[in-house]
Amino acid sequence: MRKALVFLLCLxxxxxxxxxxxxxELGANPIEFITHATGDWTLRFLLLTLAVTxxxxxxxxxxxxxxxxxxxxFAFFYGTLHLATYVWLDKFFDLQEMLKDVAKRRFIxxxxxxFLVMAPLAITSTAxxxxxxxxxxxxxxxxxxxxxxxxxxxxxxxxxxxxxREPAAYGVALAILxxxxxxxxxxxxxxxxxxxxxG
Amino acid sequence: xxxxxxxxxxxxxxLNRRAFLAGAxxxxxxxxxxxxxxxxxxxxxxxxxxxNNFYEFGTDKSQPAQRAHTLITxxxxxxxxxxxxxxxxxxxxxxxxxxxxxxxxxxxxCVEGWSMVIxxxxxxxxxxxxxxxxxxxxxxxxxxxxxxxxxxxxxxxxGIPFPYVEGLRMDEALNPLTLLCVxxxxxxxxxxxxxxxxxxxxxxxxxxxxKSIARxxxxxxEPPTTWSRSNPAEYGxxxxxxxxxxxxxxxxxxERRIGEFFKRDTLPFNGYGPQTASMYDGMDLRxxx
Numbered sequence: 001m002r003k004a005l006v007f008l009l010c011l012x013x014x015x016x017x018x019x020x021x022x023x024x025e026l027g028a029n030p031i032e033f034i035t036h037a038t039g040d041w042t043l044r045f046l047l048l049t050l051a052v053t054x055x056x057x058x059x060x061x062x063x064x065x066x067x068x069x070x071x072x073x074f075a076f077f078y079g080t081l082h083l084a085t086y087v088w089l090d091k092f093f094d095l096q097e098m099l100k101d102v103a104k105r106r107f108i109x110x111x112x113x114x115f116l117v118m119a120p121l122a123i124t125s126t127a128x129x130x131x132x133x134x135x136x137x138x139x140x141x142x143x144x145x146x147x148x149x150x151x152x153x154x155x156x157x158x159x160x161x162x163x164x165r166e167p168a169a170y171g172v173a174l175a176i177l178x179x180x181x182x183x184x185x186x187x188x189x190x191x192x193x194x195x196x197x198x199g
Numbered sequence: 200x201x202x203x204x205x206x207x208x209x210x211x212x213x214l215n216r217r218a219f220l221a222g223a224x225x226x227x228x229x230x231x232x233x234x235x236x237x238x239x240x241x242x243x244x245x246x247x248x249x250x251n252n253f254y255e256f257g258t259d260k261s262q263p264a265q266r267a268h269t270l271i272t273x274x275x276x277x278x279x280x281x282x283x284x285x286x287x288x289x290x291x292x293x294x295x296x297x298x299x300x301x302x303x304x305x306x307x308x309c310v311e312g313w314s315m316v317i318x319x320x321x322x323x324x325x326x327x328x329x330x331x332x333x334x335x336x337x338x339x340x341x342x343x344x345x346x347x348x349x350x351x352x353x354x355x356x357x358g359i360p361f362p363y364v365e366g367l368r369m370d371e372a373l374n375p376l377t378l379l380c381v382x383x384x385x386x387x388x389x390x391x392x393x394x395x396x397x398x399x400x401x402x403x404x405x406x407x408x409x410k411s412i413a414r415x416x417x418x419x420x421e422p423p424t425t426w427s428r429s430n431p432a433e434y435g436x437x438x439x440x441x442x443x444x445x446x447x448x449x450x451x452x453x454e455r456r457i458g459e460f461f462k463r464d465t466l467p468f469n470g471y472g473p474q475t476a477s478m479y480d481g482m483d484l485r486x487x488x
Contacts, residue, residue: 028250028457162358163258
């Protein structure tokens, strides 16, 4: 029940976007608005996913682990929407232009990396894949989420023209979340060697 | 064709305009038409006045419309100085009477890859320049926007230094297309669009068209410009619209006209090549971007 509620909450940003779009309330440049909104929510869900582990410890709420996969998949979901906006509404499926972008424009290279790294994590997010890979390998693979989040922040940082406040805020949040992991207390090892679902 | 929500001027906006106009000069008497105008459909007033880059009021394009009301535009004067025979401080009321006002419908291409069509009101900057009699040594015109951190809160976060400065070569400043602009859509300029007086240089990227001008200085050497100073690899002095010279971070080959779904090709000199290209004969426009 609670999980269904969180699921619906995660869909709220998209619902709001569609609602405002239907009412022509996305401003003078709706496509830019959609691009920024889906990009923002990709980063936010990535950071929320990374917040689960420290939050379990700090809030003494180990049960939060139940939401982590969903949050991660929503990061991938909004990332896919973000990419689709670029591929369709910005480049109109012009493959050559897109390849040129990825090669020439470092902020797009970083964004492409952030997305590509997320894809295998989404695919292997099921219980079946955890079993198949073995918990330890699975956990190793899923450390790529740090790469994705860092590349996402860099992607945003390299995009802005001069006002770096927002990408800097995401960067600070990411640094804090990673820092909290360093301070992990012994005895709270979230991952058992036998390969239960890691935390 | 159905009228979109965004094309209708909302009640709050036109009520604000009325209040503003009641306090300032009334709407312009019908300005004359200009042969320099494009026949393309103008971008809706609502979009022209709510989607602005005016970093003194915030870097989000919706912020100038929300915040620029703190700008005091009356009284207003422009200081004209440097290499001119008749340096002076000229009041906005006098500027308005300097030459007959015309409506000039120009394309506007932003360096970010979007464009608009805007019915400006004003007259050629050359009308002002010839009245102050530049000396023969004057080869460039430097412009400075008004800056006041109390009237422009939030400017401190923009990441570029203020006051905003820009410049044109003398022949560019004297080109009949270069507009000294005091209005749009037949009204005085809204504050977020650079009230009470700005320039419009339609064959260059939008950031060359300085808003809310406080100072015009005639100089011998190429003056510093805000964007090229803060990021010289990405923004040059000339900044002519050029689909062949990409911004390092994005292509300039195409643009999205506000209100349109598909992108359109960007034209050299924003389509004003016939009137402007000859000024750059023999110049390598890749080097002088």
